[in-house]
Amino acid sequence: MMRFLPLILFVVLASFLAWGLQRDPSRIESPLINQAAPEFSLPVLARSDTFDSTSMLGQVWVLNVFASWCVACVAEHPLLVQLAKDSDVPLVGLNYRDKTDDAVAWLDRFGDPFETVAEDAAGGVGIDWGVYGVPETFVIDAAGQVKYKHIGPLTEESIASTVLPLLKSLQNKESVSLQ
Amino acid sequence: MRKKITVGGLLLCLSLAFLGGNSGLAASKLVSFDTPEQEQLYKLLLEEYRCLKCQNQNLADSNAALAGDLRNEIRDQVVAGRNRSEINEYLVARYGDFVLYKPQLKPSTYILWFGPFLLLIAAGWYAVGVARRHRTINSSTNSAMDSSKADEVRSLLDD
Numbered sequence: 001m002m003r004f005l006p007l008i009l010f011v012v013l014a015s016f017l018a019w020g021l022q023r024d025p026s027r028i029e030s031p032l033i034n035q036a037a038p039e040f041s042l043p044v045l046a047r048s049d050t051f052d053s054t055s056m057l058g059q060v061w062v063l064n065v066f067a068s069w070c071v072a073c074v075a076e077h078p079l080l081v082q083l084a085k086d087s088d089v090p091l092v093g094l095n096y097r098d099k100t101d102d103a104v105a106w107l108d109r110f111g112d113p114f115e116t117v118a119e120d121a122a123g124g125v126g127i128d129w130g131v132y133g134v135p136e137t138f139v140i141d142a143a144g145q146v147k148y149k150h151i152g153p154l155t156e157e158s159i160a161s162t163v164l165p166l167l168k169s170l171q172n173k174e175s176v177s178l179q
Numbered sequence: 180m181r182k183k184i185t186v187g188g189l190l191l192c193l194s195l196a197f198l199g200g201n202s203g204l205a206a207s208k209l210v211s212f213d214t215p216e217q218e219q220l221y222k223l224l225l226e227e228y229r230c231l232k233c234q235n236q237n238l239a240d241s242n243a244a245l246a247g248d249l250r251n252e253i254r255d256q257v258v259a260g261r262n263r264s265e266i267n268e269y270l271v272a273r274y275g276d277f278v279l280y281k282p283q284l285k286p287s288t289y290i291l292w293f294g295p296f297l298l299l300i301a302a303g304w305y306a307v308g309v310a311r312r313h314r315t316i317n318s319s320t321n322s323a324m325d326s327s328k329a330d331e332v333r334s335l336l337d338d
Contacts, residue, residue, distance in 0.1 A: 005305075028274070030275065097244060123248045124248075130273040132232055132274065
């Protein structure tokens with residue numbers, strides 16, 4: 001037994017290192033998961049009224065953090081447009097540290113899948129939501145809890161395997177609790 | 180003439196080095212505080228938190244926009260009189276433990292803090308074991324050599 005100890009130690013160490021290699025250091029688990037979503041009230045993009053996040057209580061919704069200066073957002077955007085078609089869950093955009101005109105032109109060019117776009121010009125709401133890598137996408141349930149956070153651009157695979165099933169199950173839960 | 184050029188070049192190098200090496204200072208230039216204690220706390224905190232955008236820099240060193248926002252936020256909270264643990268709580272609640280350069284000591288980080296010492300102790304214990312075993316093996320072969328071969332060796336040497 002003692003003879004194999006170095007081999008066992010090596011295998012344990014090697015498997016830890018292999019696991020470490022597979023991980024992406026830019027993905028950091030959000031402390032917001034299963035916590036109440038931070039409330040915010042921001043001007044609606046290019047309009048004079050404000051969007052209040054508490055108005056979304058009682059329904060499942062998706063918050064997508066984007067900006068016109070964000071290159072990865074361009075890659076992600078067609079998927080959001082498709083997601084808006086594939087599901088009846090409202091998408092809210094958080095336009096992060098951007099200029100109004102740039103954001104409007106960007107949405108004109110790439111399509112606007114959002115029910116509302118809130119303008120976080122100073123980035124303060126971004127801090128409250130722990131945003132550090134745009135684009136980021138949050139799923140919030142009917143009780144106002146953050147259920148999922150995706151850092152970086154959504155992919156076809158992540159939408160099909162995670163986001164859509166999650167939205168469906170949260171909506172089912174919501175309709176059960178309403179009855 | 181030549182001397183003048185060298186002095187000028189040296190000055191240029193110095194000023195470039197100063198410009199290049201003080202991004203942290205440049206970032207905190209516009210910041211003002213009510214008391215020196217506040218300024219000290221601010222500077223300490225900027226060293227302690229990670230810029231999540233550029234993960235190997237702290238908030239003081241980073242030029243990322245997010246780091247600037249967080250510096251402003253920390254500055255506002257320091258001036259508003261919030262203490263170190265309150266600001267710590269604020270950042271950890273938003274960005275998680277990863278925002279801390281120095282991980283907290285708690286059950287889930289015990290292996291991080293104590294693991295290396297455990298490994299050291301285990302390795303030392305193993306090394307002592309190996310050394311002891313070798314010593315007993317060596318002394319037993321030595322004694323075997325003494326009894327059977329010594330006479331032979333001596334006779335060979337005598338020839």
